[in-house]
Amino acid sequence: MKRFSNYSELTDYMDRLGLFHMDLSLARMEAFRDARGLSGVETVHVVGTNGKGSTTTFFCSLARAHGLKVGTFTSPHFVSPRERIQVNRRMLTEAAWVDLANEVMAVPGGEELTYFEFQTCLAMVAFERAGVDLAVMEAGLGGRYDATNVFRPGLTLFTPIGMDHEQILGPTLGDIARDKAGAIHEGGVAMTGPQEPEAMIQLQERAEQVRARLVYAVDAAGPVDRERLGLKGIHQTANARLALAGWRWYAAGRSIPTDRVIEAFGLESAFLPGRFQRVELDGREIILDGAHNAHALKALNAALDADGIRPGRVIFACLRDKTLTDMLPLIRTLTDGPILVPAMEGERASDNHALASAIGERASASESLEAALKSGPDTDGPTLVCGSLYLLSEFYILYPRFLTA
Structure with missing residues (x-):
């Protein structure tokens, strides 16, 4: 079994895995989940083409403002892979990454994980150790076969689906939306913001196929004040509204009291670099x-x-x-x-x-x-x-x- 003695060895290993190597299958992730046991962390899954990072940030800020301990997994990173995994908006130390990586490698199949799978598993182990109340997982690419889709979420949020990664997901918006809609789990709950008709049809058909409930954000939360959002730009109003609607739905299902003043603070205190x-x-x-x-x-x-x-x-x-x-x-x-x-x-x-x-x-x-x-x-x-x-x-x-x- 491979072990890392320091963070430099770990980053060298991740680089060798190949930052952009992909293998669209959940077999390795499912094997790791079953061998390690990672069902104890409740998750919210954020899927889409644009606005995933912003929606994740708004949702986490709302949850934290209401007193929850929140783990977030996002991608890509700007300077350090440590940006991808945070607990209450704080990165883990390099020593913690090494310790967690060694635990991942000790699990049967840990050495077979791809770059993104390895970090996804490391994140869930980290959140379990930290005792987070909730993990918000941003999908990397696609939905159905994305590594983050191996954990059954309590709620799946769909940001706008558009044309991107056509070489992998398919040449049409319908193809791309069909793949992302695959993140809706049987009997689960999904919530969507505005979508192009072709994309919305795929979400609706998938929800009906697996007997899941599809909720529209506009039915669960009213418009937000863009002047009071921590992330600027008129397009952030849709992301913030989706996050707010998702938070209210999530909180109501768990008898977590919500407060409009605290909600406003959560939206206003959100921060994510590189978004307007x-x-x-x-x-x-x-x-x-x-x-x-x-x-x-x-x-x-x-x-x-x-x-x-x-x-x-x-x-x-x-x-x-x-x-x-x-x-x-x-x-x-x-x-x-x-x-x-x-x-x-x-x-x-x-x-x-x-x-x-x-x-x-x-x-x-x-x-x-x-x-x-x-x-x-x-x-x-x-x-x-x-x-x-x-x-x-x-x-x-x-x-x-x-x-x-």
Whole structure:
């Protein structure tokens, strides 16, 4: 059995597992769950294409505000894998990660887990040890075969489903929604925010097929005040409303008293980096947003318009597996100024010269994000950095102070 003596050995091991290696099967996760026994932690599952991290954050903030001890599992991370697993919004220590990893490896089948499966199991062991009242698990990719779907949730929340990861989940919105709808468990309860009709049909059909209850967030919570949300942008109102509706449903089923003043505080105190986050750097305003597909870019455009913001320039980069056809016109409408395309680290990054050429004449390639941030004359309006959470990761590596509230 492999054992880790320090955190560096552990991160080397996870790197060797392959950050982007996927094997869409639940067999290894089910074997680990059955061998280790992980049924004692109650879970809420958050599934969708966009808004999963924000909805998870709002829900956890609401639960914590009402006195619950909450574990959260999210992805991806910006700087350290430790960001993915938190208890009451605090990361675990490096020593705790090593100890937990050794426990995972000691379970039969632990050494066969993929990168994401390994961290999913580590998270659930951590939450069990910490004695959390609730674990909120954000799906990584898809739904039916996502590693997080091996734990039967007390509630499944569906954020907007859109086009993304078509090479893996299927070429149409129906295909993608069908896979994500697979996260609805037999006899369970699922709640959804707004969906495209094609996606909603898949959720409804799956719920009917497995005799689950599908609840609509608009029936369980009224509109929220976007001015009092901890996460900014008009698109966050839907995420916050879904989280609030989900929280009220969850609390009612467990006789947990809820309070409107405490709910407001929970929504207002939520924080998640990289979601319409406005910071000041060297006298310039920077807006950081992880919009990485057409659906998210439309939401970003709406958020900018709603707040009367017109970026003076945009720094954009994305991964090469993204479908650019629908994204390119949206990128061009984000600004009337220059669009800088920095080279990104990693084998999945798009070629920045080719991407700049595809965007058009206002776009130019930069050798790095740091160079893009420092290049060019001052422009009216803030600088918008978007296109990939991995691009934002490079920003936070340069300026880690912006990772926390």
